[in-house]
Amino acid sequence: MVIPRAALYLDRACFEYHEQEAVGALPVTNRYRAISFNAGAGMKKILLILDFSGTLSLEAVRFGAPARLEAALRDAGLWTLGIDVARYWDEVVGPTWIEGSSTQIGLKGLLARWLEARGVAATLAARRAARFVQSYMAASEIDPAWQRLFAALRADPRAITLIATDHYVEATRQIARQMAKLGWAALSLQLRNGRIARRRRNALVAPPMALIANSAELGVAKAEPLFWQRVQAGLRAAPDRIVVVDDFGASEQADDSYADPARVERRRRQTIAALEQTFAAPVSTVWFTLARPVAQTIDEILALVADADGVSRQNN
Numbered sequence: 001m002v003i004p005r006a007a008l009y010l011d012r013a014c015f016e017y018h019e020q021e022a023v024g025a026l027p028v029t030n031r032y033r034a035i036s037f038n039a040g041a042g043m044k045k046i047l048l049i050l051d052f053s054g055t056l057s058l059e060a061v062r063f064g065a066p067a068r069l070e071a072a073l074r075d076a077g078l079w080t081l082g083i084d085v086a087r088y089w090d091e092v093v094g095p096t097w098i099e100g101s102s103t104q105i106g107l108k109g110l111l112a113r114w115l116e117a118r119g120v121a122a123t124l125a126a127r128r129a130a131r132f133v134q135s136y137m138a139a140s141e142i143d144p145a146w147q148r149l150f151a152a153l154r155a156d157p158r159a160i161t162l163i164a165t166d167h168y169v170e171a172t173r174q175i176a177r178q179m180a181k182l183g184w185a186a187l188s189l190q191l192r193n194g195r196i197a198r199r200r201r202n203a204l205v206a207p208p209m210a211l212i213a214n215s216a217e218l219g220v221a222k223a224e225p226l227f228w229q230r231v232q233a234g235l236r237a238a239p240d241r242i243v244v245v246d247d248f249g250a251s252e253q254a255d256d257s258y259a260d261p262a263r264v265e266r267r268r269r270q271t272i273a274a275l276e277q278t279f280a281a282p283v284s285t286v287w288f289t290l291a292r293p294v295a296q297t298i299d300e301i302l303a304l305v306a307d308a309d310g311v312s313r314q315n316n
Helices: 066-076 085-100 106-116 122-139 144-154 170-181 225-235 261-278 294-306
Strands: 046-050 159-165 185-192 195-200 209-214 241-246 283-287
Touching (some): 046 294, 066 085, 159 170, 170 209, 209 225, 225 261
Parallel strands (some): 241 283
């Protein structure tokens, strides 16, 4: 593979890029070239952490609206096999969320398992589960309103962009596809044999580069310090400041227990505490809400990124 000269930087300590096939894994024995998050002499490195579902992707949560979810279940053929809206939340998503968001089983595997346990043939269960997941992921697009943020980040050498999400494993590929549409290369962080590996998730190799940290691939939720310790191991950079943009689950559908207000607040506090515990850097937070225009949120993010002093604060 030939990497464009423009993609090569000198600061190897910041990041390593392993040569591989476009859809291959990252063997630790591969040669590497340095693709750096080098902010330049005197510049502070800023780790910008962006949530996906309910923040960057508004359609991901809208997909779960009752009428739309029912239509998707019917189109996938799951409705006729016994998965209606109530059962989807109460018997598939709710009881299995920890497993689904911290292992490689995926939503497809969970749906198929539910169906098989009720007598549906394995091939039929897998086919219809796959059809539904494909529909869900296709709907999970980055809202066009966020394009201005990514355009601004392209020109800012201080920012390390990380998309961190509590999600099913299928989401990583969709996030990478969405980043490719924006002209960004993407690497995902994965836990393998007790070590953090990086896997290239789209065909782009030149900067700008985004990292993807999915709980399903790191084996733990974002509210846990271990998640961020594993991110830190994969990042191989020491950010001077952190800006986290997240809805903390508040944007999810009311039928989804993940959106329970008490759980959202606990998750918010735990996530911030975990970040502060892991990184020796001030943490600024922007709590994204659907009631707030994305443009206004972007203005706040860019102001925080531009703030050289890095004053830690909480947006309520």
